[in-house]
Amino acid sequence: MDEREMFTHRHILDHNQMNLESPNVKNNRGSRSKHSVLEVDRFIKEYTERADIINSIYQLNEREHYHVILSRLKERRKEGKRMAEYLNIEGNETWLLFQRDINQFYLYNPTDHQLLNELLKDLNSRPVVKAEINRRSSQLVLILTLDDGGKGVFKPMRLAREVETSDDLYYFSEMERHTSEIAAFHLDKVLGFYRAPPTIGRILNITRDIEQVGEDTLTKTVYRSPVGNVCFYGNCKNFCDPAFAVCGQPDMIQGSISAFLPSRSFHSASAILHHPWSRSYNMKLKQSWETNEEYCETSVKGQSEFKGRRLLDFMDTSVFDFLIGNMDRHNVEFFSQFGADTFLLHYDHGRGFGKSQYDCMSCLAPVRQCCLIRLSTLAKLIKLYIGPDSLRHVLQESLKADPLAPILRERHLDALDRRVGLIIKVISDCITRKRKLWQEVIVNDGVI
Numbered sequence: 001m002d003e004r005e006m007f008t009h010r011h012i013l014d015h016n017q018m019n020l021e022s023p024n025v026k027n028n029r030g031s032r033s034k035h036s037v038l039e040v041d042r043f044i045k046e047y048t049e050r051a052d053i054i055n056s057i058y059q060l061n062e063r064e065h066y067h068v069i070l071s072r073l074k075e076r077r078k079e080g081k082r083m084a085e086y087l088n089i090e091g092n093e094t095w096l097l098f099q100r101d102i103n104q105f106y107l108y109n110p111t112d113h114q115l116l117n118e119l120l121k122d123l124n125s126r127p128v129v130k131a132e133i134n135r136r137s138s139q140l141v142l143i144l145t146l147d148d149g150g151k152g153v154f155k156p157m158r159l160a161r162e163v164e165t166s167d168d169l170y171y172f173s174e175m176e177r178h179t180s181e182i183a184a185f186h187l188d189k190v191l192g193f194y195r196a197p198p199t200i201g202r203i204l205n206i207t208r209d210i211e212q213v214g215e216d217t218l219t220k221t222v223y224r225s226p227v228g229n230v231c232f233y234g235n236c237k238n239f240c241d242p243a244f245a246v247c248g249q250p251d252m253i254q255g256s257i258s259a260f261l262p263s264r265s266f267h268s269a270s271a272i273l274h275h276p277w278s279r280s281y282n283m284k285l286k287q288s289w290e291t292n293e294e295y296c297e298t299s300v301k302g303q304s305e306f307k308g309r310r311l312l313d314f315m316d317t318s319v320f321d322f323l324i325g326n327m328d329r330h331n332v333e334f335f336s337q338f339g340a341d342t343f344l345l346h347y348d349h350g351r352g353f354g355k356s357q358y359d360c361m362s363c364l365a366p367v368r369q370c371c372l373i374r375l376s377t378l379a380k381l382i383k384l385y386i387g388p389d390s391l392r393h394v395l396q397e398s399l400k401a402d403p404l405a406p407i408l409r410e411r412h413l414d415a416l417d418r419r420v421g422l423i424i425k426v427i428s429d430c431i432t433r434k435r436k437l438w439q440e441v442i443v444n445d446g447v448i
Ligand SMILES: Nc1ncnc2c1ncn2[C@@H]1O[C@H](COP(=O)(O)OP(=O)(O)OP(=O)(O)O)[C@@H](O)[C@H]1O
Pocket: 134, 136, 137, 138, 139, 141, 153, 197, 258, 259, 260, 261, 262, 347, 348, 349
């Protein structure tokens, strides 16, 4: 090797080493680099100096990457019962392995990359043998059966990625976005919740995957547009008529497909909770939480339904809905097979990522009114805030794996960074302005 070659060789090694330590360093300085909040910086100083944080798994090192803390938490996650105990379907298909592997404390195991990747690959590419309308959806949602017997919930593209929801539109008039379903799955995963059904982008051929294998109510609505594209409008409560048809180019459409979940219980009603902060779905009516800041204290805390981990799970869901801008969470489901000590499912995210300039502060009402958050959730948010990795960065990296990437426009990614600081500010206000006790607000219930 001559000197020049050695230099080149050396140079490549250094470059790789640098990449290993800090993948994608550019624009990578934490959510606060563009959206810093004064009080939050003071609050974080207090966090880092606390005796119960120092030397705990929640201690945050400024140089450590986000995925390092996430793996640290993952390793200590509690293991619970498996769905396999309650499912008696024979077979070794990937969708069945996924359903059997559902855990009391998480929907899928993020460290089993192979199973998750195969499940997503199957959802994205296995031939469709049956297409049905999901009768429980208010908008056009299909249930697709794939050639191995697995099913997926398909939401077709209704709105282009760059179309923002008009400020004057109420949440209940919003059309669903397939990109929001995909991004929400990834966000739930990077936040370490693992409570949202695995979801991936998929391209369908309307003729082959819908018209030829669909149930009558669906295929009846397939037609050719004036320019010869194949369209369908299905049958549902909202936006299922020719004025809102889904049209292919000439027959190809894109959408999101989510893994089908097994039944939530033997008696379905017992697995559904009414969301205590649900909205009225009426422009003139307000719910009591919208006018009463004491709502959590008077009407939620202390109720038997919210014992144990449940209220803290609602706080996570509130953080999650605020980040994606979802005002449509009405009922919340869980797998009642596992009893009460189990996670709340995150699904139905078609109405997120609509307004990038609007922060839905009312989505944070549960956290603000209860003055409550899980320590692990707060630690992750603070980590994203201080960097080196910002939320937009880790989400964008994750979304690159989707075949329909890019999924989110810049302004939605930027909004995520802005919202991280706002969540921490609500918690900081509980302690500094509302004078609540640190350990009452920030709770370590062992769920990480
Ligand atoms: N991944 C899934 N696996 C199994 N069932 C599902 C899945 N996703 C949704 N469902 C079922 O379909 C119903 C409708 O879900 P969807 O996400 O389409 O909501 P929606 O159209 O917004 O309905 P709503 O008007 O109630 O909000 C849910 O209540 C649920 O029971």
